[in-house]
Amino acid sequence: MSADLSVLVVGGEPGAALRTLAEGWTAAGLLRESVWVRAEDVVTGDGPARAPARLVGPGDDARDADLLELVGAARRDLVRVVAVQQVTRGWSPPAAFLGRARVVADLLEAAVPLPPRGTRVHRVNLLVGESGATGLRTEHLLPGWDVTGVVAAEDRPDLDRASVFVREPGNFTGHGLAAVAAVAALWAGVPGGALDEGDATTADGDLVVLRASVRAILGPDAVEEVVRDTVELVSGPDGAAAVLPWARPAADPAAASTRAARFLLGRGDLLPAAWPTLPEPQRRVRGLRAAVVDAVRFDVRMVRVGAEWLGRALRRAVENVATLVLVGRDSDTLVRTRPRRDDSLFDVTRLLTETERVGPARAGPTAEDAVAPRPQTWQDLRRVCFALADGGELPAGLAAPERAGVRELLPPWALAPGPASGRRATRDGGRGEADGAAAQAQARAPAPEEEPAAAAETSAQPADAVDAPGGAVDGSSEGAPAGASAAEPLTAQLVDAVDEQARALDVLADQSGLPRSDVSERAERRLKRRWVVAVVAFVLAAVLTAVYAVGAPSAEGIARAVTMTVLLPLGFVLLANHAYYRSVRRREWKVAREAEERGWRAESGSVVRRERARLELLREALLDWCEVVSWLLHRPWAPLDVPPVRLPEDVLSTLPAAVALGVGRAVDDQARHDAARAAAAVLCRPGWVTESFDALVAHLGEGSDLRTDGYLAADLDVRGGPPGQRGRLLETVRSGAAATLATAAAVADVRRAVEEGRLRLPERRVDRLGRLGPPGQPVSESEFLRTMVQEPTPFALDQWSPRGLQRARHLPTTALVWLPGTGTEPSGSVSAVTATGARPTVRWATGQVALRVDISRRAEPGDLLLFAPVPTAQARERAPETTARPDLVEW
16 A cells, blocks of 8 residues: 555535545546545544545445544555535535534544654645635635645646636536645656645645646556566567677577586585595504414414314214214203313304404494585575576686677576476486486496595586486476577586485495305314314324334334324324414404495495485475576566556546546557667666565565575575475465566666666657547647646636736746656656746656646735625525635735
């Protein structure tokens, strides 16, 4: 709602007719909303007065309610109270009307908050008289009100054409409503009232005379038409670059978007996580003597171990035979000669080799340790995408695309898929199941020995180097010309890179740990076999030695045979023990390496879980921001519907001669195209997409949520969904509210450029409606508005007394002019000088209505015939309606 509101106080049948006519004009779009109070409805008594009122709005929006309820529906900076006193030859406002008008004004004064930050109540006493009406008294001037204005009783089609007078019945009601709308700021698009500034009458009894002239061109708003054509012009495949004087379309959009994607993938959260390196266990360094001592000690101890093993084996054989003979093999009892113990060196060695050097398991990160994406990631994404499309400033490290010193702009299809094609990938992962995807992920997955930098370099490859995943959306390059490259848009490449990292994680998670080595068990079996061979060889050698001894050999022969019988098996056993010792040492080294690798695998699994959780958060936010970017690039403005305006015939017949309406004819196509190109330069200045996003953020009320480091609340939102700031932003762009907001700002920018003279719209030809216009003779728009700025015409002489004429009060000294913001200067000089040397004050209106109000210098009641005594015949007719106190003006 507007920050100002006008309350019109009327009375009698003329007031009722005036309100009815105002409802028709407002419904037709000529006037804006207002509040009307009939003096007869005001109730006074104990306590505050009650003032029933009617809110008259556009269309059929009329609502009856209490005056204070209607005024208090919104915050108001200014409330105008206009007491409309209509005077004809047969009727003048009674004293009760004056009292009720004061009651309404006092009621509002008491109810509204006080200035300077409150509401200002501006009291205007407006007298509207019929041509030749007389007999008003000085009490009708309402002493104490801010200003008293008298509407000149003349109705001119143009200021330099004859007046058709003001008659009742006739044009009296329409003439009065035109003046009331000028004073109460009711004309559509006119931002102020004619008597708003200061108090034109500072002393009781002072007044001013005013005359209103209105010109309105029916049909679409010229500025909105240009904005509509501009939006259509810049919505082509090349975007706005094709029509901007400071930029050109990119020669190779696909290459530029791929460079930008690599830039974003090489920094921040889009880089893959650093993988833990596989440590190499340290080898023990032993001296020669210590190594020999260790080996000999082990080999000798293994001889005892072998003997114990043979004894246990023999004892177990005896126990098994006893069990079989005594209780049976399938019974519930086992026969034992002594309790069995696994205390051999084999068991001790096996335990040592399995636990030595392993140490405690390394603690790795968990999924709960996943780090939320940094807000700088989304700032960089927006900054890069917006700057490549609107020519704004790019982040350091990414060169702006230029050719021959002229900035190149990328079309929207090269930066983001169109919103109509849907999300780039689904919310549940969208990993894709294309044939060969797993093999590609395996090939891209970093090996255990691969450095993190190599993995980052692999993941940073452009997404178009691999097949598109199954989650890709058809038509991701929406709006691209037929001959454009098949490379994916920038945002799609980022989503593909994140999906590629997720697939690599899946491959790593599927890799199981290495199998445990059985080197020790094989070596033990081999050593036992060799011990058995040594025992058998010793037995055979002993038998042979015994046979040899039966033959009475020499002592030397016996000694040699015994030595060979003992030393050869013993040497074989020692060699077997040393071979086993070497196997133990090799297994210790293998176990140490396997222990380190198991720790690396465990830590890698933790990193995989944490990285998968991080990528899920990253991908969710990335999809949201990519969609926001897509909407802002592909749908920067909403289609502007500019419907034609048609004025009902019953409204046209009530217009006075001073209100001239015209119908604008269509402008030729070349002029429309030139105007659209010029408007595109105004709207599409460097950084216009970023400005649109900033305006959207301000509209959502995030200005107060900016943190000290400059990040938006939506950048910091990791929750997502409608309750979060990022979700609110996404729902806003999806609903089209962002495009609608940008379109309203575009209309305001173009209108401001027109008002400042930076943009000139094509001039239209206008057909003036009504019987007072030249039939079938269209005139230029500037000629149609000529009367708004021409030299002022004196007020009609028949309403002035000789004293007023002698004091030159019939000459206007002020001319307030509101021109529509179309950039068309009316014929004639806007700086025309009046007879008193005053220049017209020209302001801009936001609609199609042009208003001019000529105001006289300060006058007195004796200067106007409206306050002259009523002739005798008329006095007898009006006696019951006039006030009782004979307070006439002296002549």
